[in-house]
Amino acid sequence: AQSVTQLGSHVSVSEGALVLLRCNYSSSVPPYLFWYVQYPNQGLQLLLKYTTGATLVKGINGFEAEFKKSETSFHLTKPSAHMSDAAEYFCAVSDAGGYQKVTFGIGTKLQVIP
Amino acid sequence: DTGVSQNPRHKITKRGQNVTFRCDPISEHNRLYWYRQTLGQGPEFLTYFQNEAQLEKSRLLSDRFSAERPKGSFSTLEIQRTEQGDSAMYLCASIDASLSGGAGNTQYFGPGTRLTVL
Numbered sequence: 001a002q003s004v005t006q007l008g009s010h011v012s013v014s015e016g017a018l019v020l021l022r023c024n025y026s027s028s029v030p031p032y033l034f035w036y037v038q039y040p041n042q043g044l045q046l047l048l049k050y051t052t053g054a055t056l057v058k059g060i061n062g063f064e065a066e067f068k069k070s071e072t073s074f075h076l077t078k079p080s081a082h083m084s085d086a087a088e089y090f091c092a093v094s095d096a097g098g099y100q101k102v103t104f105g106i107g108t109k110l111q112v113i114p
Numbered sequence: 115d116t117g118v119s120q121n122p123r124h125k126i127t128k129r130g131q132n133v134t135f136r137c138d139p140i141s142e143h144n145r146l147y148w149y150r151q152t153l154g155q156g157p158e159f160l161t162y163f164q165n166e167a168q169l170e171k172s173r174l175l176s177d178r179f180s181a182e183r184p185k186g187s188f189s190t191l192e193i194q195r196t197e198q199g200d201s202a203m204y205l206c207a208s209i210d211a212s213l214s215g216g217a218g219n220t221q222y223f224g225p226g227t228r229l230t231v232l
Contacts, residue, residue, distance in 0.1 A: 009154075036223075043118075043205060043223040044157070090156050101147075101170070102207075102221055104156030 002027045002093045006105035014113050019063075019078040021108045023091030026072065033074040034092040034102065035065055044090065050074065061085070086112045118224035120206050126230045127196055134192045135227045139208030146189050147221060148181055149205040150174065157205050163189060164211070196231045203228050 007022040025031055032051050036044040048059025055067040061084075065076045074091060091105045119138045127133050139146050144165050149157035160179070161171045165186040175181075178196075183189040193200055207221040 004156075034220075041226075041228070043120075043225040044207075045223070046220060049220060092156075101159050101162065102157075103159070106154070106156050 002031065002095065002103045004091050004093050004103055004105035006091050006108050008108055009106060010109045010111065012111040012113055013081045015083055016080050019076070019081045019085065019110065021076040021089050021091075021110065023065075023074045023076065023105060024072050025074060025091070025093045027093055027095065029095045031093045031095065033065075033067060034094070035059065035063070035074075035076050036090045036092060036104075038088045038090065038107075040087075047076070047089070081110075081112050083112050083114065086110055118206055118208055118222050120204075120224040120227050122227060123225060124228050124230075126232065128232050129198060130195055132192065132194045133196060133229060134190055135204055135229075136188060136190050137206030137208075137224060138188045139206070140210075140222055141187075143208035143210045143222075144186070145209045145211045146183060147207045147209075148189070148191055149207065151203040151205055151226070152201075160191075193229075196229075198231045201229055201231045 003026045005024045034049045035047040037047050038044050047063050048057045050057045050067045058064045063078045065074050088107045088109045090107045092102045094102045121136045147162040148160040151157040159172050160175050161181050163183040166183050178194045181191045203226045205226045206224045209221050
């Protein structure tokens with residue numbers, strides 16, 4: 001069984017400040033890890049993903065995440081927040097084989113303060 | 115390639131009525147997934163298809179729910195005798211599972227259908 005824990009359902013940062021959204025996962029097999037972003041009344045857009053190889057993954061809009069197996073973490077960061085980053089962010093895990101069902105966390109709503 | 119599309123985008127219905135949603139995946143994507151997202155929660159897996167075969171259904175999918183993908187292209191999700199607890203965003207996603215590695219693991223989501231049951 002897989003699960004994802006997102007620490008902090010709401011995070012507020014000032015414009016220009018560091019964004020850090022935390023995600024810990026549990027998986028009995030090597031995981032594939034994802035971050036998705038959702039804007040109000042829209043579907044989910046993939047920000048970045050880790051499958052194999054390099055543990056530091058760069059995504060769109062200046063976001064990146066680092067897979068740390070020893071800490072079972074996949075935290076999302078961005079050096080400088082922009083107003084347009086305000087959205088809800090979901091961390092997700094799927095198994096590397098099988099049918100690739102994705103299990104999502106409950107989401108973290110990011111507020112950017114001008 | 116126009117992405118995953120879903121129709122309708124919004125549906126308001128009265129309790130007890132039947133509703134049907136449609137999902138058109140990215141062309142040539144052989145796997146199609148349905149998720150449900152309630153307020154303040156992440157999406158939860160409902161069911162998925164490999165081509166036209168429905169390979170798994172979540173326990174969340176009660177007998178009132180049925181999904182089809184008759185020709186291995188678009189899919190429909192029907193809810194019979196809707197209840198207020200069915201109010202949610204219903205999301206569809208597709209992937210090309212024939213691709214190896216990470217490319218075959220990226221689910222592309224549609225904009226969702228928001229259902230409100232009065």
